[in-house]
Amino acid sequence: MLYAFDIGEARMLCGELAKAQPHPGMMAYWAMAEAETFDINVPTTAAGERRGALAIAPAQSYSGQADATERELIAALARRYAPGSIDVKIDMRAPCER
Numbered sequence: 001m002l003y004a005f006d007i008g009e010a011r012m013l014c015g016e017l018a019k020a021q022p023h024p025g026m027m028a029y030w031a032m033a034e035a036e037t038f039d040i041n042v043p044t045t046a047a048g049e050r051r052g053a054l055a056i057a058p059a060q061s062y063s064g065q066a067d068a069t070e071r072e073l074i075a076a077l078a079r080r081y082a083p084g085s086i087d088v089k090i091d092m093r094a095p096c097e098r
Contacts, residue, residue: 011035011051018058026062027070029055033077053081 011032018028036052038044056077063074 007035007039026059026066026074029059030070030074030077033059033081037077037080049081052077056081
């Protein structure tokens with residue numbers, strides 16, 4: 001669903017999985033954060049940034065039990081949502097609307 005651009009549905013289903021299985025759901029938390037990184041139909045918002053940062057935190061807390069690939073994916077999104085990591089937001093639609 002995430003890559004079919006049904007971001008809201010992806011976020012909801014990953015949230016349900018994370019609640020049902022908190023430890024095995026660490027990648028569900030990652031996916032919730034990933035869902036906030038892009039949406040080709042809507043510009044990034046401050047609310048989405050907050051949701052992403054809040055979603056990656058539980059994944060980080062379980063990352064010690066993750067395999068190497070999962071740890072790298074979690075660490076990458078943690079850097080993405082770190083305070084000050086993104087100073088300028090780019091509206092990807094702007095070039096198309098000129």
